Amino acid sequence: MPNISFFVNGRAVSIDAPEDTPLLWILREELGLTGTKFGCGMALCGACTVHVEDLPVRACMARLGEVAGKRVLTIEGLGQNGLHPVQEAWLEENVPQCGYCQSGQIMGTVALLRKKPKPTDEDIDAVLSSHLCRCGTYCRIRRAVHRAAEKMGGTP
Amino acid sequence: MSARGPEATRRDFLKVVGLAGGTFALGLELPGCSPKMPMAAGGDFAPNAWIRITQTNRFLFALDRVEMGQGTTTSHATLVAEELDVDPSRIEVVAAPPDRAYDNPELGFQATGGSTSLKSSFMPLRRAGATTREMLRRAASVAFGAPLAECVAADGEVRHVPSGRKKTYGEVAQLASTLPIPENVALKDPATFRFVGKRVNRLDARAKVDGSAVYGIDVKVPHALVAIVIRSPTIGGKLVSFDPGSAKTRPGVVDVVRVPSGVAIVAESYYRARAAEKDVTCTWDAGATMSTEVLRKAYAERLERSADVVASHGSIGSGMAKARHVLEARYEAPYLAHATLEPQNTTVHVRENDCDIWAPTQAPALTVEAARRILGFSRANIHVHTTCIGGGFGRRLAQDFVVEAVHVAVAIRALGRPVKVVWSREDDTTNDPYRPMSLHSVKGGVGEDGKISAWSQRVVTQSIVGQVGREWAPVLLPNGAPGIMKLAIGHTAGALFGTNATTDPSSHEGVSDMTYEAAFGAFRVEYAPVESGVPVGFWRSVGHSENAFIVESFIDELAHAAGRDPLEFRLAHLAKGSRARAVLELAAEKIGWKTAPAKGIFRGIGLTHAFSTFCAEIAEVAVDGHAVSVKRVVAAVDCGAVVNPDIVTAQIEGGICFGLGAALKQAITIEHGRVKETNFHQFPLLRMNEMPKVEVFIVPSKEDPTGVGEPGVPPIAPAVANAIFAGTGVRLRRVPLLPALAEALAARSGGAKERR
Numbered sequence: 001m002p003n004i005s006f007f008v009n010g011r012a013v014s015i016d017a018p019e020d021t022p023l024l025w026i027l028r029e030e031l032g033l034t035g036t037k038f039g040c041g042m043a044l045c046g047a048c049t050v051h052v053e054d055l056p057v058r059a060c061m062a063r064l065g066e067v068a069g070k071r072v073l074t075i076e077g078l079g080q081n082g083l084h085p086v087q088e089a090w091l092e093e094n095v096p097q098c099g100y101c102q103s104g105q106i107m108g109t110v111a112l113l114r115k116k117p118k119p120t121d122e123d124i125d126a127v128l129s130s131h132l133c134r135c136g137t138y139c140r141i142r143r144a145v146h147r148a149a150e151k152m153g154g155t156p
Numbered sequence: 157m158s159a160r161g162p163e164a165t166r167r168d169f170l171k172v173v174g175l176a177g178g179t180f181a182l183g184l185e186l187p188g189c190s191p192k193m194p195m196a197a198g199g200d201f202a203p204n205a206w207i208r209i210t211q212t213n214r215f216l217f218a219l220d221r222v223e224m225g226q227g228t229t230t231s232h233a234t235l236v237a238e239e240l241d242v243d244p245s246r247i248e249v250v251a252a253p254p255d256r257a258y259d260n261p262e263l264g265f266q267a268t269g270g271s272t273s274l275k276s277s278f279m280p281l282r283r284a285g286a287t288t289r290e291m292l293r294r295a296a297s298v299a300f301g302a303p304l305a306e307c308v309a310a311d312g313e314v315r316h317v318p319s320g321r322k323k324t325y326g327e328v329a330q331l332a333s334t335l336p337i338p339e340n341v342a343l344k345d346p347a348t349f350r351f352v353g354k355r356v357n358r359l360d361a362r363a364k365v366d367g368s369a370v371y372g373i374d375v376k377v378p379h380a381l382v383a384i385v386i387r388s389p390t391i392g393g394k395l396v397s398f399d400p401g402s403a404k405t406r407p408g409v410v411d412v413v414r415v416p417s418g419v420a421i422v423a424e425s426y427y428r429a430r431a432a433e434k435d436v437t438c439t440w441d442a443g444a445t446m447s448t449e450v451l452r453k454a455y456a457e458r459l460e461r462s463a464d465v466v467a468s469h470g471s472i473g474s475g476m477a478k479a480r481h482v483l484e485a486r487y488e489a490p491y492l493a494h495a496t497l498e499p500q501n502t503t504v505h506v507r508e509n510d511c512d513i514w515a516p517t518q519a520p521a522l523t524v525e526a527a528r529r530i531l532g533f534s535r536a537n538i539h540v541h542t543t544c545i546g547g548g549f550g551r552r553l554a555q556d557f558v559v560e561a562v563h564v565a566v567a568i569r570a571l572g573r574p575v576k577v578v579w580s581r582e583d584d585t586t587n588d589p590y591r592p593m594s595l596h597s598v599k600g601g602v603g604e605d606g607k608i609s610a611w612s613q614r615v616v617t618q619s620i621v622g623q624v625g626r627e628w629a630p631v632l633l634p635n636g637a638p639g640i641m642k643l644a645i646g647h648t649a650g651a652l653f654g655t656n657a658t659t660d661p662s663s664h665e666g667v668s669d670m671t672y673e674a675a676f677g678a679f680r681v682e683y684a685p686v687e688s689g690v691p692v693g694f695w696r697s698v699g700h701s702e703n704a705f706i707v708e709s710f711i712d713e714l715a716h717a718a719g720r721d722p723l724e725f726r727l728a729h730l731a732k733g734s735r736a737r738a739v740l741e742l743a744a745e746k747i748g749w750k751t752a753p754a755k756g757i758f759r760g761i762g763l764t765h766a767f768s769t770f771c772a773e774i775a776e777v778a779v780d781g782h783a784v785s786v787k788r789v790v791a792a793v794d795c796g797a798v799v800n801p802d803i804v805t806a807q808i809e810g811g812i813c814f815g816l817g818a819a820l821k822q823a824i825t826i827e828h829g830r831v832k833e834t835n836f837h838q839f840p841l842l843r844m845n846e847m848p849k850v851e852v853f854i855v856p857s858k859e860d861p862t863g864v865g866e867p868g869v870p871p872i873a874p875a876v877a878n879a880i881f882a883g884t885g886v887r888l889r890r891v892p893l894l895p896a897l898a899e900a901l902a903a904r905s906g907g908a909k910e911r912r
Contacts (some may be wrong), residue, residue: 014477017430025427029382034374035367037546038426039497040581044836047497075367078648087365095356097810098225099364100546105367125845133498133834134547135225136813138847141804 006067008033009077020067023057024063027074035075035103039132046131049104049111050074056111075103078110086110089148091097097135105131109145117154119145175582188703201329202247203291203337205257207236213312213326215240217247220258220272222250222518224548225810226865227803228273229360232281234799237284238352242325249359251542254520254535260799265631267519269553269694271767271863274799278861282343288332290341295332298321304850307457346797346858354741355611355802360544364421366730372516372543373501373578380503380574381410382565384429386438387418387587390829391690393443403435406528412436415568417556420564426578434519444689444829448593448781451688451826452488455595455616460847463614465797466659467668475610478677479601481717483712487598488890490704490823492695493839499584502554502561503573512574515793516545518552520802530562532664550694550816554589555627568680585839586831589693590824592618593664596706602718607729608711609677613667615703616684616691619660623678659683662694666703666870671736671765672711672729690826696814697866700766702777705819705891713887722761722878723749735794743772744793746853756780762871768862770794770855775848775875779883782901784894786816786848786876791868792853796859804864805852811868814849817842819873 003014008031013028023042027033027050036059037049043058050059051073052066078084083091086109096102105128112119112127119127124145134142202208208216215238221228229249237244252258252266259265262272289309296314297304300321308315313324346352363369370376381822388394398419399754400412408428413420419438423429503514510533517523523540531538563579568575571691579587603609660683661668666683695701712798715725723744724790730737740763756778763772776788791808798804821840825832833839877888880897886904890896 006565017427021427021431024898025425028374029425029427032376033367034370034376037371038373038499038578040836042835042837045497045581050161072202079366090365091357091361091692092805094355094361096225096358096361096364097227098497098545099360100371100549102364103367129843129845132497132816132841132843134495134549134841135795136810136842136847138813138842138844139808139809139850142847 004064004068006069007071009072009074009080015064017064021064022060023050023061023064023067023072027059027072033074033076037100037103039101044132045101046108047101047104049107049131051107051111053055054111054114056108057113070145075107078106082111085151086113086144086148088152089144093140093144093147095137095140095144097137101131101133105133105141109148112145113149113152117152118149181693199330199333200733201286201288201292203333204253204749205252206281206284207240207288209288209292209325209329211326211329213324215242215247215325217699218251218252218258219249220252221260221277222251222268222542222545222548223360223689224268224518224545224552226273226807227358227800228268230356230358231274231799231803232277233359234351234356235278235281236285238349239282240289241310244356244359245350246312247359254524254540256788259521265519265628267553268548268549269518271769271866273865274861274863275768278799283341284886285639286343287341290338291332291335292325292328294335295328299323299328299331339775342418344857352799356800358803369544371498371546372503372514373498373546375503375514375576377503377505377514377574377576380505380576381422381424381568381571382426382429383420383422383575383577383579384433385415385418385420385425385560385564385582385583386433386436387583388440388443390440390443391446391826391831393440393829396439396441398439399437401435401437403432406432406435410571411568413564415560415567416564417560417563420567420577422564422568422575430580442675446689446829447491447827448825451492451593452595452614453594454688455686458616458684458686459595459597459614461684463684464659465680466664466683467673467681468679470610470676471678472610472612472680473677475676475678476599477599478603478609480604481714483710483713483717484597484599485713485889487706487709488597489594489705490825490891491593491690491816492822493549493585493588493824493833494551494693494695495585495841496547496548496549496551499579499581500551500557501576501578502558503574503576504561504565506531506562506565506569507519507574509533510539512539512541513558514541514543516543516552517555517558518545518548518550519555522553522555522627523558525631526558527562530559530566534898547781549696550698550888551588554624554693556587556589571576581836582834587698588824589691591695591701592620592692593688594702598706598710600710600714602714603677606718606725607675607677608672608714608729611673611676611678612680614682614684615664615667617663618688618690619685620662620694620698621660623692624684626774652741660685662699664703665699666764666766667707671705672726674731675729696811697766700764700866701818702891704762704764704766704870705873705877708871709877709887709889712874712878712881716881726761726763735855736765739763739770739772739794740790742792742853742855743774746792746851747774747776749774749789752818758879758883760875760880760882762873762875762878763868764867766867766870769864769867771808771867771871771876775873775879777876777879777883779880782898784880784883784897785846788849789851789872789875791850792855793864793867794855794857795864795867796857796861798854798857799861801854804854807864808852808868809850811866812872813842813847815869815872816848816876819876819891820846821892823892
């Protein structure tokens with residue numbers, strides 16, 4: 001079986017694993033990128049959200065073969081020159097509690113702001129209602145999304 | 157061992173933290189929410205089990221109340237920082253290893269739960285910080301050759317005031333380590349607090365937004381294998397036989413082994429192990445056959461039999477006789493799963509005479525004990541490393557996931573490799589120690605004067621303490637145990653010696669000690685414990701989680717029956733000047749109770765006194781036909797002196813979210829011995845679009861601090877149920893509310909049609 005090559009956080013990688021392996025486990029176990037979390041394995045919780053070619057994807061359902069040749073961005077690659085404004089907003093609002101869902105929430109938010117630089121509460125609900133938080137940080141996530149949008153000046 | 161201040165605990169931080177455990181010897185990174193722990197160095201200053209100041213001027217703090225999101229990293233470091241007089245952001249927090257120096261005096265062993273973390277640490281950590289600062293000041297006075305009175309310790313350095321000379325804490329650390337530890341060092345006057353009582357940003361947030369925080373599931377131990385376990389599909393079922401099929405021939409699969417809980421597939425990675433699952437054939441015995449519907453009938457029968465009186469005053473008979481309005485009702489609450497977002501996991505490396513365990517555990521002492529019973533090692537040779545915890549909520553007080561991982565490690569011991577056992581979401585949902593199901597009958601009377609003349613309630617549920625007592629007793633006994641934990645021992649002794657178990661206050665908390673009872677003419681609570689075979693455990697706010705729903709709903713029923721305003725009716729049963737009354741009045745004022753809500757919006761109240769904290773929540777619920785949604789919640793909380801108001805607010809917000817998900821939607825159901833719900837499509841958590849606006853108001857207080865991890869949960873279910881009643885006229889006596897409401901409304905419209 002030939003290796004499957006793609007880009008993670010700007011770095012070219014080549015993986016020897018079955019092509020139907022969930023991307024999540026390739027990231028976590030083969031590449032050591034454990035910031036992307038395992039929550040449900042069925043795309044029900046959003047904890048494993050990464051970007052593939054700038055679009056949000058649930059890494060637990062995406063297959064290794066589907067990302068061949070593509071660009072994958074994980075939480076570790078988000079703020080390569082310091083923190084991303086979304087991460088800064090998260091800190092300013094003291095969002096995380098246990099923190100386990102937050103990588104996915106942040107990756108979901110970055111993707112949302114790319115599409116909707118000035119999201120309304122309804123826009124936020126539409127995207128982030130598929131990201132579960134068991135600790136109940138939703139009020140703060142909402143505030144942090146608005147704050148990040150402001151920081152980014154409404155530009156994607 | 158009793159008192160736990162630094163005076164009593166002369167355990168050297170270096171001995172306890174720096175050298176305990178194989179991690180440091182192996183040179184591995186400490187996988188906590190913490191920076192890498194530097195190797196123990198001579199000349200560091202470690203006057204107690206919590207604080208270590210290095211000669212390089214680093215301030216290390218061993219956190220012994222695990223961080224699971226509730227904020228101990230920040231609040232506890234703030235207490236130390238305040239008395240040390242350094243900015244909290246300079247404190248480097250590391251997870252404390254198991255050691256009796258870190259026992260939680262509220263629980264009797266090293267564990268985090270019961271909203272006890274601030275209560276149990278507030279004074280000990282302040283004393284530790286103050287004593288450390290005083291010793292640094294004395295050391296600097298020696299170094300300056302100046303009188304102590306001329307030396308001031310502040311902002312991480314000691315200043316000789318007349319000369320303006322300065323030394324950092326690190327510069328005098330070595331000297332300080334040679335000084336005797338002073339007794340009874342004066343603590344700061346709270347009026348001079350710089351950080352306590354203020355918003356200090358979460359110290360663990362950075363690692364949680366950049367993906368670097370290491371949870372149990374993320375632990376990277378060199379050469380570690382990963383295992384999954386196939387468990388019985390029925391509760392308590394046992395493996396008869398298994399056939400590994402072609403699993404072992406798959407690339408990356410190392411072994412398929414039998415363990416007490418089932419069959420472990422051990423592989424080079426999780427995905428390799430999971431891919432082999434379908435190759436393995438397991439034969440199980442019948443296991444349990446219970447189902448929720450049968451259990452509900454058994455509970456109803458149990459309700460009719462004798463029960464233990466656990467609280468009583470006055471004569472119920474004459475109280476009821478005096479009543480103008482008498483109501484009687486039955487209430488029900490289901491089993492619930494904890495559903496921590498990080499599924500259970502543990503990494504174990506067993507060697508000949510010792511082992512390392514990396515676990516997201518709420519109770520390192522129990523983790524050690526669980527391993528000790530299997531391995532027979534001395535406790536000192538069991539090195540437990542507490543990781544970041546992806547949600548606790550009581551789930552990780554249970555050690556089933558540790559026990560299983562140790563068994564897997566033992567089964568593959570010959571390979572000489574560590575192993576991480578990882579649960580799937582389905583494993584997690586179907587193998588939880590559930591919040592117990594309960595059934596209550598309650599009868600109340602209201603007299604002419606609008607006061608409750610009698611309240612009689614019978615609680616049918618499973619005892620949690622009775623179940624965990626056996627597991628906990630060995631770690632409790634040497635240390636003595638306060639409060640509820642004594643009952644765990646009582647239960648265990650009962651089980652061991654064949655006597656009947658005593659009561660379990662966690663089953664009837666919030667009922668037998670309900671906020672209003674002193675104002676009732678007569679009061680009686682009876683407890684009827686049942687056995688079901690379903691494993692149960694402590695679930696965020698424990699008995700209060702369901703009991704508040706029942707008590708606060710029924711008091712609402714009585715208010716409406718007596719034609720009284722639900723707020724006024726409650727206030728009539730709360731002593732003037734009481735803390736319970738104060739939170740209720742504050743919440744009512746902030747929501748504007750006296751002003752009618754907007755059209756289509758209805759309000760309901762919930763008030764609880766749980767874990768020594770008073771919390772009132774008033775919900776505003778929109779009712780539109782059959783659709784209800786919770787729009788806004790105003791909460792008022794009195795948790796004594798506040799260390800970090802932003803964390804208090806966050807915990808109440810989180811408690812409301814946690815409680816609301818359960819109130820509206822969640823139930824675990826069992827059919828033919830199997831748990832029906834497997835993943836989030838069947839056990840739904842509250843979502844962003846369902847989260848109400850939450851406003852939290854904190855009552856200023858100088859009382860000792862109490863916890864806030866749990867008290868936000870209980871009031872929300874009755875607040876919402878009472879608002880639904882206000883909006884629909886339907887009294888819901890069963891949670892989850894949404895299916896109960898749909899059923900009630902369908903029955904009502906069906907009934908209406910029939911009448912037509």
